[in-house]
Amino acid sequence: MSETAIVGVGATPYYRRGRSEPQTVLEMAGKAILAATEDAGLAIEDLDGFAYFMGGLDTALLAQTLGIPEVRFTASLTGGGGGSAGSVGLAAAAVTSGMADVVVSVMSLQQSRQRLGAAFLPTQEGAYPSGPTPELDFLLPSGLLAPGHSFALITQRYIHRYGATREQLGEVALAARANALRRPTALRSEALTLDDYLAAPMVADPLCLFDFCLESDGAVAVITTSLERARATRHRPVRVLASAHGGAGAWGQAIRGLAMPDGIFATSGHGPVAKQLYGAAGVQPDDVDVALLYDHFTSMVLMQLEDYGFCAPGEAGPFVQDGHIRWPDGALPVNTHGGNLSEAYIVGMTHVKEAVEQLRGTAVNQVAGAEVALVTGGPAQIPVSGLLLGRG
Amino acid sequence: MGNRPARDRRAGVLPASLAQLHADPWTAPFWEATARHELVCARCVGCGVFRMPPTPFCHACRRQDIEWVECEGRGTVYSYTVIRHAVIDELREYVPYIIALVDLTDAPGVRLVVNLLGVDPDQATIGMAVDIVWDDVREGVTIPRVLPAATG
Numbered sequence: 001m002s003e004t005a006i007v008g009v010g011a012t013p014y015y016r017r018g019r020s021e022p023q024t025v026l027e028m029a030g031k032a033i034l035a036a037t038e039d040a041g042l043a044i045e046d047l048d049g050f051a052y053f054m055g056g057l058d059t060a061l062l063a064q065t066l067g068i069p070e071v072r073f074t075a076s077l078t079g080g081g082g083g084s085a086g087s088v089g090l091a092a093a094a095v096t097s098g099m100a101d102v103v104v105s106v107m108s109l110q111q112s113r114q115r116l117g118a119a120f121l122p123t124q125e126g127a128y129p130s131g132p133t134p135e136l137d138f139l140l141p142s143g144l145l146a147p148g149h150s151f152a153l154i155t156q157r158y159i160h161r162y163g164a165t166r167e168q169l170g171e172v173a174l175a176a177r178a179n180a181l182r183r184p185t186a187l188r189s190e191a192l193t194l195d196d197y198l199a200a201p202m203v204a205d206p207l208c209l210f211d212f213c214l215e216s217d218g219a220v221a222v223i224t225t226s227l228e229r230a231r232a233t234r235h236r237p238v239r240v241l242a243s244a245h246g247g248a249g250a251w252g253q254a255i256r257g258l259a260m261p262d263g264i265f266a267t268s269g270h271g272p273v274a275k276q277l278y279g280a281a282g283v284q285p286d287d288v289d290v291a292l293l294y295d296h297f298t299s300m301v302l303m304q305l306e307d308y309g310f311c312a313p314g315e316a317g318p319f320v321q322d323g324h325i326r327w328p329d330g331a332l333p334v335n336t337h338g339g340n341l342s343e344a345y346i347v348g349m350t351h352v353k354e355a356v357e358q359l360r361g362t363a364v365n366q367v368a369g370a371e372v373a374l375v376t377g378g379p380a381q382i383p384v385s386g387l388l389l390g391r392g
Numbered sequence: 393m394g395n396r397p398a399r400d401r402r403a404g405v406l407p408a409s410l411a412q413l414h415a416d417p418w419t420a421p422f423w424e425a426t427a428r429h430e431l432v433c434a435r436c437v438g439c440g441v442f443r444m445p446p447t448p449f450c451h452a453c454r455r456q457d458i459e460w461v462e463c464e465g466r467g468t469v470y471s472y473t474v475i476r477h478a479v480i481d482e483l484r485e486y487v488p489y490i491i492a493l494v495d496l497t498d499a500p501g502v503r504l505v506v507n508l509l510g511v512d513p514d515q516a517t518i519g520m521a522v523d524i525v526w527d528d529v530r531e532g533v534t535i536p537r538v539l540p541a542a543t544g
Contacts, residue, residue, distance in 0.1 A: 134415055
């Protein structure tokens, strides 16, 4: 990919599920976009592209509402939350191809009528691919209604295969919470101990309350442009080293089918994307200074640590238990913003924002000297996605 | 066939409202068979690879033609979860319930998502042998569930 960079990030406050009313989804999107253009030192009139995931927003209404002079690119990745990091790659592709100059990736989430925690129910509203479908007939009658149910099944098999412990899953939750406690933007502001974790009610064995991410409202926008243009913006540019989205066909519908073959079942499904990403960027796992891993469930952080080559398959449990993902002293600080688990769940876009702040050197929980950040979207059905960013 | 009133359904099964079917021409024969208490799986006539849920193409050889193979309804638990929190209010009186992934013994590669009945939630295990039982939800709609395999 030729040279592109993220130049602006913006967000609304984060809210508990449904609490962003009476704002509208469009309104929150607009606020995040305006904040991102302000952050970049660009005018809203400079925007000419929109790159989304999970179906995206109605660009027609958004562009008309914000007074965008000319739209030159508008597209969305298919699938669900797995495309969050990849939506920035889509923006970069638009810039690289010459189709657009300044492209915004935005997620605006309001879960009053659409609840992603029960995403398979056919009554769900919103753009996320929903039922009824002939394929979901094979899940819903058994009470498999939610991504959490599917990830519980994957996690149980992972534990069976590798012997991961509740303490190891808990460490992912505790590390995220410790980071969130230092951030005024975080929705979780109370300390979490291992005893709290172990005493929490089970939701879907082997996942307890604290293995599940938050259910939040809010919007996050990220602006990508050419590196050349980026050099004239307000902040140090954050270079897009590479982005990849997709996954194996055999991973396929994944959490919406559970038919993945045994060889890849107990993984995050990110293996092919990780390989593509590192190859395109010319970067090794050892080069990554901070990892913003999509953490809708603690166990899926473990599997991503393996699929992205930070440890061998089955070894992520001991890896986290040894303190490696802790900020500031771990070898690989993970989700320094508190993640989906403890800051807010804006379908992974807060991870992109945090990566940008880390590489600018302005993060609340700054990783000293951070030069390369990994951001992921998903595990979910394909596409899952990854993004490698570098200090400009 | 498939015409028992709801009061005859097995204890502990989930509400009938969850069993809404939206079959397409490829999946309909499966549900027509379950209503007859037969478990059938789609197999490619070209290369013999099973494909479930049935789809218009064989993922191994891209051939479309399938044959419906009757299976005896035995399998092993590949994974399971005990759902203890009701995602929707309607399920409050049904938790805990167990969702199992069951690999069928005589249809390699076929994994069914089913409720595991007749076992204490803390006694479910991966690798457990199970047998299909039929839950006649309403006329024309029968959902497969599983029980621990009869021993001896």
